[in-house]
Amino acid sequence: MNDATALEFEFYPQYCFHLSPTLKQFCHLRIADIWALTFDPGYNGQDLWFYLNYPIKWVRVSGLVVGIDEYATKHIYTLDDGSGVMIKVVYALPRPTNGQTATEASSMASNLDGPVDIGHVLDVKGIVRTFRDERNIHADKIKHLRCTEEEVAFWEKTSRLKAEVLSQPWVLDPRVVRKLRKKQEDKVSPRRHRDSHRRERRKADQEEDVVKDRDGTRLPLIPGNENKVLVTGLERRGPMLKEVAKGPPEKPAVLTGLEKSARRAPSPEKRAVVTGLERSTNVSVTEEMPVLVTGLERAGRAPAPKKPVPMTGLEKKKKPKPHVRLVPVGEDDVLDF
Template sequence: MTSAPQNLTIYPDYCHALSPTIGKWVPLRATDIHGLQKVGMFCDQKPLFHYKNHPIKWVRVTGVIVAVDEYPGRNVYTVDDSSGMCVECVCVCVAPVPAPKMETIGVPTHLDQIASINQIATSISESKKQKGKAEGERKGNGGDKTAPSVQEPIVPWDIMDVGTVIKVKGRIGDFWKQRQVEVVKVEVLRSMDQEVKCWNEVMDFRKDVLGKHWVVSRGEEEKCRRERERELKGKGKRARDKGKDREEKRDEERDEVRRKRKEIERREEEGKRRKERNEAMNAQNKVNYPSLAARRAAAGKYDALGI
């Protein structure tokens, strides 16, 4: 792990809300990306890199594609920005797989027509989806509910090739001690003016922000620390309340089970006593009632009298 720069204060993560770099697309050169350092801090279970004492999570790099490597599930575009080094930009490949063309020899005409119609419908659907994403981005993501991410980047796959000048936005990654950019969005630059504008932004940001040390006063640091402590206490209290609620719910469930068990036992006991009482009454009254044969004989004796 690379040690922290000397004579620089690396502020704890609860001060990152005051950082001018942590939540922005930081325009960097490829040499700057390879020069980022690890200082033992993590964000979302991934190492958090620093430029001097500036924490950097999201970057933007502009350059020309000089190599394309295709792997299962991802494409790697090597970008040269004329800074003396290249940087690899890794894209999770979510491009639609083109439907295989049907061989026209030996295939009935109507099946070939159906395949063509399906392929046209798929192309129209994909174009509408891309148009909706672009419209949502232009309106502040109002038309597209799914924001771009490392797992679902926005990439113009059809025109991404060697010689294309692109502007890449992504997250800093580390693969075999080699800095990479995990792509979130790629924009193709159509003119030299756009490329020059990006370079000017790199130089201005380097001069105004990265060229200066990030300084947090003791009062601001103490305020951030207290806010984090309150937040952790609030989370702990909510966790305790949830645990207490779960315990009370379990107690209620146990009481309900006991109540039902007692009710079942009571009913069984009542049924048992009722059965014993009926058997006792039948045994006592058996002597007072004649048998069935006696009752039949008595009934036949008085038939002639019409009784």
């Protein structure tokens, strides 16, 4: 908007627009007034224009058709109302159905009361848009003004709107503006608080449960890893960090009976244990020593009894040793040599 124009009156926020007498109606304007409308980039895409500080979206103009451009999907009519400038009206053709032609579908449309030709006077309702730095009206409804009385009635409405409304800036009571502002803040504040709370909670969850690597991939953290050291399983073997190496507490060992017995030096307080597998010695064991059997001793091999050798009759006969008989002799029997 022009800064010099903005100093003359106040532009109200959008939450006040519903109180404007020009927003929710078709404003009867001259074509020159449409070219005088101002545009605020903050309302881009809303088809919203301003006359002074009045927000205007829907317009209504009347003029003589001085040119027609026909296309496959639309017709463009050039209007002149005698205000010194002209404007183009874009009328989108309805889609043909049930084998109709484009002309038949256009003639049966409810937003156009008849075919348009050069020299006709039209009453056009629509919205203002810009195409290639040129303003045009996208028609919502087109009606023919078939007599002078209808044209005069239209110009009277245009003059009345200009004299009673658009000749003075739009002014609101400051108390009404404060009330609307407070109502808008109460409507927006819970939403902002809820969104900020969600963002904080989401951020806390991400910092606690996941971490991002250099490529942006989200990988889980190891439970109990206070320094949030990322372990992917591809690291080289080496000394691990205390936080990563810390594991669950060790469980007590379960004895299965298959473990090898550890050799321990016998304590002097314990008595000797006799298992029956010791080598025989000259030391005799007294009967006072009890024999303790724990079940963990290694089983020794007892000597197997000798089996009798069967005789086959082919064995070599051993020569019997000569039997020497000792005969006692007396002194008289000794031979003298």
